[in-house]
Amino acid sequence: MTEEPVRYQRIGPVAVVTMNRPEYRNAQNSAMTYALDAAFTRAVDDDEVKVIVLAGEGKHFSAGHDIGTPGRDVDAHFENKAVLWWDHVGKPGGDQRYAREAEVYLGMCRRWREIPKPTIASVQGACIAGALMLAWVCDMIVASEDAFFADPVVRMGIPGVEYFAHPWMLGPRAAKEVLFTGERFSAAQAKEWGMLNRIVARDDLETETLALAGKIAEMPSFGLALTKKAVNQAEDLMGMRPGMDSAFGLHHFAHAHNAEVSGGDSLGGQDAKSMAAAARKA
Ligand code: ZN
Numbered sequence: 457m458t459e460e461p462v463r464y465q466r467i468g469p470v471a472v473v474t475m476n477r478p479e480y481r482n483a484q485n486s487a488m489t490y491a492l493d494a495a496f497t498r499a500v501d502d503d504e505v506k507v508i509v510l511a512g513e514g515k516h517f518s519a520g521h522d523i524g525t526p527g528r529d530v531d532a533h534f535e536n537k538a539v540l541w542w543d544h545v546g547k548p549g550g551d552q553r554y555a556r557e558a559e560v561y562l563g564m565c566r567r568w569r570e571i572p573k574p575t576i577a578s579v580q581g582a583c584i585a586g587a588l589m590l591a592w593v594c595d596m597i598v599a600s601e602d603a604f605f606a607d608p609v610v611r612m613g614i615p616g617v618e619y620f621a622h623p624w625m626l627g628p629r630a631a632k633e634v635l636f637t638g639e640r641f642s643a644a645q646a647k648e649w650g651m652l653n654r655i656v657a658r659d660d661l662e663t664e665t666l667a668l669a670g671k672i673a674e675m676p677s678f679g680l681a682l683t684k685k686a687v688n689q690a691e692d693l694m695g696m697r698p699g700m701d702s703a704f705g706l707h708h709f710a711h712a713h714n715a716e717v718s719g720g721d722s723l724g725g726q727d728a729k730s731m732a733a734a735a736r737k738a
Contacts, residue, residue: 462491469506469673471499478514485522486529489560506673508575516581524728538563550712561618569593572681574672578665579603589619598665599643600658608638612724614710620703624696
């Protein structure tokens with residue numbers, strides 16, 4: 457793997473952060489997670505940058521967390537950025553899983569949700585499971601007509617991905633439908649449920665996202681930062697933060713249950729291949 461897992465580009469007042477593992481449908485490993493964090497930090501520190509766009513190289517935004525590519529690096533050490541906790545490497549059982557997921561999944565997503573500049577996800581093709589988390593932490597989502605979404609991890613016996621924003625992003629009934637069936641839902645359906653800001657033609661995705669970013673970039677930065685905080689605080693007052701904390705406990709209970717009944721496998725016997733096969737059947 458010689459390619460950088462994330463590319464950074466500045467177009468006027470807009471920083472474009474692009475996930476760059478298209479050969480693996482931008483599956484998110486830890487190397488990508490920390491590269492994303494470095495790119496976001498760079499954009500926050502650059503006074504010329506007013507708005508940040510998160511995009512995915514290739515046909516798909518992202519297939520989610522890396523649960524099966526050669527670059528899967530769950531046992532690699534990276535310096536914690538999101539939580540003050542010990543490193544997961546070399547720890548047994550739930551100690552390892554909790555330390556890792558509190559940092560690289562829930563912690564990082566919360567950290568990125570609080571980026572003090574407006575963020576826009578630009579989504580095409582697959583946006584599955586862990587990829588939903590990345591789109592959801594952005595302030596706005598622009599999707600192309602071919603975009604599709606799913607959180608199929610209930611197939612692993614796990615109650616949704618780690619950043620459990622489903623009820624707030626989709627509404628409770630749609631959240632249950634999405635989780636109970638594990639099926640894909642279209643961009644049109646996602647928009648109807650209130651999860652998307654805009655749907656555009658695939659060929660126009662980049663220009664439309666940049667046009668929206670450009671419009672926002674005309675506003676004063678500090679005003680945007682305070683406005684973002686105000687809306688995020690309102691979301692937390694609607695219970696998102698404590699709701700997610702309680703779901704995170706259930707999530708780890710499920711991982712532990714899987715490991716207990718299946719000889720240590722916290723994913724309930726599922727890997728990227730079997731998840732994809734199950735999704736195709738649906
Ligand atoms: Zn997990």
